[in-house]
Amino acid sequence: MSDSSTPFSLAGQSDVRHHLHPYTQxxxxxxxxxxxxxxxxxxxxxxxxxxxYIEGMAGLWCASLGFSEQRLADAASRQMATLPYYHSFSGKVPGPVTALVEAMIRWAPVPMARVLFANSGSESNDTAFKLVHYYNNARGRPQKKKIIARNKAYHGVTVAAASMSGIATMxxxxxxxxxxVVRVSCPHLYQYGLPGENETQFVDRLAQELEDTILRxxxxxxxxxxxEPVQGAGGVIIPPPGYFASVQAILKKYDILFLVDEVITGFGRLGQAFGTQVFDLKPDMITVAKMLTSAYVPMSALYLTxxxxxxxADTSAAVGVFGHGYTYSGHPLACAVALETLRIYEADDTIAHVQQVSPRLQQGLxxxxxxxxxxxxxxxxxxAALELADDPARRKPFGVQHGVGAYFVTRAQAHGLIVRVLAGDVIAFSPPLIITEAEIDMLLERVQLALNDTLAWVKTWR
Ligand SMILES: Cc1ncc(COP(=O)(O)O)c(C=O)c1O
Structure with a gap:
């Protein structure tokens, strides 16, 4: 039965006949x-x-202000009625771009000079890839083009972004x-640590691998x-202490740019505005998207030093134009919603709220x-993530054929909780930033129920 309050009657069967679903079997x-x-x-x-359902993933790590923020609806409606579209090509600009850029520069975690807009994290990472080429060609180093990316990275699905991602099905x-694109390991000790290896030894080994790769x-x-400061779709991988310090020292030694993908972590997810601050990063470019608009309208951006x-700029003068941009770069509707989103983060002190409630989630899990x-x-x-295992003491995963994580997700859904399973039976959590402690408690209760159901089911065949 359709909800009469919605303007669309969405029959699931018709959807199955005509819609090609992303990331779906x-x-x-x-x-x-x-x-x-x-x-x-x-x-x-x-x-x-x-x-x-409690949306335990904020959609796709993005709906930071939840699913009914009236101030964003109002900002969108005002902008639609004033200037629904204009572009930023050839010296023009839609009004709200300027205010948004100023706000974003204020929010930048390290000094950044420019903001270049696109419509998705993938596009902005593709743009970063292109700019690395543009920059090194302009600087007379046409041979300096390779990009090192990590196993299990997720940078999006466009050609360069998917290439930089480290997930086999992509x-x-x-x-x-x-x-x-050259691949190195990801910093996940639980999965990739050698027997008996501690965090420091693991970090040293990965740093050595990076340097050896560069020299090779x-x-x-x-x-x-x-x-990514914290790898999201690859499994919610939190780097061990010292990892990024070691990496950055090597990048500096060999004059290698650092591209930081803050598409998930930007604007408060980790309890600080950016992962750059959490891990003391020194990026040359930062990609943001998702929580920039609370996902209410597609928008992404690339910060540049x-x-x-x-x-x-020198190259554009030499060749006549900076030959890059999208019809919707800096779309006024997205600008208005992004600007209002940042205002709400400031007015409601959303990051302080994250700091206050996040221990409840972390300790609860x-x-x-x-x-x-x-x-x-x-x-x-x-x-956060729960990594399910067949034999936790030996870190032995379930076989993929069992679909244990997928089963957990269906049970969570039955209990009114949407979460996502990532490869390796990793259950991911990334709720809206506005979640309260009481709502976190409800989420945790539903996790418990889904775990119990999953264990009972596993016992029927193990
Ligand atoms: C870290 C990261 N980078 C890039 C992307 C791609 O963003 P989009 O799906 O908007 O293209 C994602 C999407 O989840 C992401 O998590």
Missing amino acids: LRQLEKEGPLVIVRGEGVQVFDENGKA HQHFDLPIPG EGPETVAAFIA DEIYQTI RKFATHPLVGEVRGLGLI
């Missing part, structure tokens, strides 16, 4: 049909039958990665290193560390 979906979400209220969303059959490729050919900007299905609990701020 399509044959399974043809049989089971999608979950149709029709309405949101605070941290909850409602399906077409009126069932409520490459298989797409003929990716493209040449010029030739430092004169390596242009940039790209990293003055040094990079000056090189680009860590209570499941001794559950017989849980191998590792990890997280920071309002992002």
Whole structure:
């Protein structure tokens, strides 16, 4: 039955016939049909039958202000009525861009000179990839182009962004990665630590691997290193202490740019404005998206240092134009919503709220560390993961054929909680930043129920 308050009657079967669903096992979906979400209220969303779910992922790590922020709806409506569209090409600009850029520069975690807009994290990371080439060509170093990216990185799905990502299904059959991307390990001790290796030894080994990789490729050919402060879609991987300090020392030694992908972590997810502050990073470019607009309107951006900007500007003068931009770069609707989102973060002190409530989530989830299905609990701020394991003591995962994480997700959903399973039976949590302690308690209760159900089911076949 359709919710009469929504303008659309969304029949799941019709959707299955015509919609190609992203990141879905399509044959399974043809049989089971999608979950149709029709309405949101605070941290909850409602399906077409009126069932409520706590959105434990804020959608795709993005709806920071929940699903019913009236101030954003009002800002959007005002902008639609004033100037619904204009562009930023050839010296023009829609009005709200200027105020947004000023606000974003104020928010920047390290001094940044320019902001270049796009419409998705993928596009902005693709742009970063292109600018690395542009910059080094302009500086007379055409051989310095390779980009080092990490296993399990997620930087998006456009050609360069997917190539920089380190997840097998993003490459298989797409003929990716493209040449010029070099892979190193990700800093996940639980999965990749050697027997008996401690955090310091692990960090030293990864630093050595990075330096060896640069020397093997030739430092004169390596242009940039790209990293998420906390790897999200690859499994919510929190780097061990000292990891980024070691990495950055090596990048500096070989004159390698540091591209920091803050698409998930930007604007408060980790309890500080940016992961750059949490891990004391010195980026040359920063990608942001998602929580920039609380995801209410698509928008992303790339922050650039003055040094990079000056090189680009000189080149545009030499060739006649900076030959890059999207029809919707700096779209006025997105600008108005982003500006209002940043105002709300400031007015409501959203980051202080994250600092206040996040221990409830982190400590609450860590209570499941001794559950017989849980191998590792990890997280920071309002992002976290439970990694399920067949034999937690030996860090032995379940076989993929069992779909244990997927089963957990369906049970959580039955209990009114939406979470996401990542490869390796990792259950991810990334709720809206506005979540309260009482709502976190409800979320944790539903996790407990789903874990119990999953254990009972595992016992039927193990
Ligand atoms: C760290 C990171 N970078 C980039 C992207 C790609 O963003 P989009 O899906 O907006 O293209 C994502 C998406 O989840 C992400 O998590």
